[in-house]
Amino acid sequence: MQRRSLFHASLAWGALGSLASLIGCSTASRIPEKTRVLVVGGGYGGATAAKYVRVLSNYQIDVVLIEPDAAFVSCPMSNLVIGGSKTMADITSPYDSLTSHHGVHVVRDYASGIDAAKKVVTLASGSSIRYDKLILSPGSELMFSAVEGLQSAHASGRILQAWKAGPETASLRQQLVDMPDGGVFAISIPEAPYRCPPGPYERASQVAHYFKQHKPKSKVLILDANQDVTSKGPLFKKFWADNYQGILEYIPQHHVTAVDTQTLTLKFEIQEDVKAHVLNVLPAMRSGSIAVESGFANANARWCGVNYQTFESTQAKDVHIIGDSILPAPAMPKSGHMANSQAKVAAAAVVAQLADMPVNPEPFLMNTCYSFVNDKYVVHVSSVHQYDKKDKTYKAVPGAGGLSAAPSALEATYALNWAQNIWNDTLR
Numbered sequence: 312m313q314r315r316s317l318f319h320a321s322l323a324w325g326a327l328g329s330l331a332s333l334i335g336c337s338t339a340s341r342i343p344e345k346t347r348v349l350v351v352g353g354g355y356g357g358a359t360a361a362k363y364v365r366v367l368s369n370y371q372i373d374v375v376l377i378e379p380d381a382a383f384v385s386c387p388m389s390n391l392v393i394g395g396s397k398t399m400a401d402i403t404s405p406y407d408s409l410t411s412h413h414g415v416h417v418v419r420d421y422a423s424g425i426d427a428a429k430k431v432v433t434l435a436s437g438s439s440i441r442y443d444k445l446i447l448s449p450g451s452e453l454m455f456s457a458v459e460g461l462q463s464a465h466a467s468g469r470i471l472q473a474w475k476a477g478p479e480t481a482s483l484r485q486q487l488v489d490m491p492d493g494g495v496f497a498i499s500i501p502e503a504p505y506r507c508p509p510g511p512y513e514r515a516s517q518v519a520h521y522f523k524q525h526k527p528k529s530k531v532l533i534l535d536a537n538q539d540v541t542s543k544g545p546l547f548k549k550f551w552a553d554n555y556q557g558i559l560e561y562i563p564q565h566h567v568t569a570v571d572t573q574t575l576t577l578k579f580e581i582q583e584d585v586k587a588h589v590l591n592v593l594p595a596m597r598s599g600s601i602a603v604e605s606g607f608a609n610a611n612a613r614w615c616g617v618n619y620q621t622f623e624s625t626q627a628k629d630v631h632i633i634g635d636s637i638l639p640a641p642a643m644p645k646s647g648h649m650a651n652s653q654a655k656v657a658a659a660a661v662v663a664q665l666a667d668m669p670v671n672p673e674p675f676l677m678n679t680c681y682s683f684v685n686d687k688y689v690v691h692v693s694s695v696h697q698y699d700k701k702d703k704t705y706k707a708v709p710g711a712g713g714l715s716a717a718p719s720a721l722e723a724t725y726a727l728n729w730a731q732n733i734w735n736d737t738l739r
């Protein structure tokens with residue numbers, strides 16, 4: 312037990328490193344007056360970074376957060392809204408506490424351009440804001456053009472993604488409620504990497520659970536472009552076999568190339584067309600559009616390369632990029648927990664650099680990802696990643712992570728506590 316506490320204490324220390332000592336010493340004398348950190352995107356990465364730059368600088372640095380949405384709506388737990396066991400209100404939190412507890416200036420706007428040479432961000436409203444350091448966490452963008460017909464299908468509201476929690480989450484739930492018993496729900500998954508590896512399988516499980524309770528003649532089809540289930544595979548597949556036999560069918564190696572909105576049909580590279588009553592088509596993904604348009608997505612023109620020790624862009628000085636937008640290090644998932652963890656390392660590095668202090672040489676990142684397989688049973692996967700100075704990347708710490716032995720109700724309690732804790736850590 313003592314060893315475990317020590318291990319967790321060292322993880323917290325590992326994430327923040329030399330900043331723990333920075334808080335204790337006189338940051339005021341080290342950080343020039345009117346120093347400003349501008350954060351773009353108030354999701355898991357950006358909101359956490361905004362808070363921690365304030366906290367770790369002893370409230371010396373002015374932090375401005377740009378976010379177009381009125382409130383934080385969590386993707387984690389949003390599949391439960393689609394399954395019907397949670398509501399939108401359960402996954403929505405205001406941004407107020409970032410301001411009242413931490414003095415973050417939250418500006419409801421959209422960053423439309425970045426001039427990294429002049430250190431200025433232009434907003435959709437027409438104004439512009441200067442920065443000393445920029446932290447970008449705009450999430451991931453869906454590449455609608457990768458699937459023929461998907462952009463117009465999405466615009467018409469007939470084929471939804473709900474891969475950013477919000478109004479689409481509620482609309483997809485409504486499509487399932489309106490679907491007649493005996494209908495088919497089909498979800499298609501792009502090749503990895505994409506936002507939240509287990510997310511589509513959790514969603515399919517939620518819909519299967521809903522059908523089992525309320526529309527028992529209906530079916531769920533998972534059409535996966537990957538070779539196999541990309542996360543927690545054996546756990547999902549065993550639960551499906553034991554509980555959703557005849558309801559849920561998993562079909563790998565199916566790469567969607569086009570959709571027909573009128574007939575709700577999916578077309579594939581090789582295989583026969585598939586028709587459904589409700590289609591949930593997830594196209595390939597890339598860095599949030601502001602990062603792509605600013606020229607920071609320098610890895611396959613999709614993801615942003617970063618120095619993993621500080622999360623500074625390999626393309627632009629004083630621009631730090633975190634969350635789903637970055638090119639992941641090996642075994643690093645695109646998850647909310649990972650974005651939150653990266654945000655603290657980036658915030659610590661940003662504050663250290665602005666205070667002219669050394670950055671943590673070997674930061675740690677952590678991730679735990681829970682998936683609900685029905686409304687009461689949960690499975691998890693967890694990992695710890697340490698920065699390797701020699702290879703300049705993160706490596707999973709052997710033996711520090713793990714996978715559930717089997718789905719359990721106890722894990723559901725852990726999952727709900729995890730959500731509450733991370734929302735508190737991100738926003739309060």
Ligand SMILES: Cc1cc2nc3c(=O)[nH]c(=O)nc-3n(C[C@H](O)[C@H](O)[C@H](O)COP(=O)(O)OP(=O)(O)OC[C@H]3O[C@@H](n4cnc5c(N)ncnc54)[C@H](O)[C@@H]3O)c2cc1C
Pocket residue numbers: 351352353354355356357377378379380385386387388389390420421422423448449450451473474475476506507510514599600601633634635636645646647648649650679680681682
């Ligand atoms: C269905 C589903 C379930 C998931 N479940 C889990 C889970 O259980 N656990 C887990 O850890 N992760 C989960 N995830 C993944 C997680 O949601 C993401 O990995 C995480 O949100 C990434 O954080 P981020 O900060 O990169 O992006 P986001 O949290 O999406 O935040 C990006 C923010 O940037 C804003 N933005 C974008 N562009 C601009 C701009 N130009 N100007 C200003 N603001 C901008 C957006 O409005 C948004 O608020 C799930 C995802 C989905 C879709």
